[in-house]
Amino acid sequence: MRVEVVFALADRQVLQAVDLPDGATVAEAIDASAIARQFPGLDCGELQAGIWGKPVERACALRDGDRVELYRPLEMEPREARRLRAGA
16 A cells, blocks of 8 residues: 655654554554654654644554644644734
């Protein structure tokens, strides 16, 4: 099966397609993508993962065509960011 693994920073994003055997997991897709090597200092094990925008465990089985996403930590809580933009 073929899945995509995606990670983005504010100034750079990587989308890596990988071929995996049926029954492969999110963790296996992340490892196969080698995204960690493209971002020195990135600890993929610390990042939340999801499929198509829905957070999942790394042991979750994938289906053909899934998009595995790695979510970086928020720099600021969204409500606080809106408050600051509004000047309150």
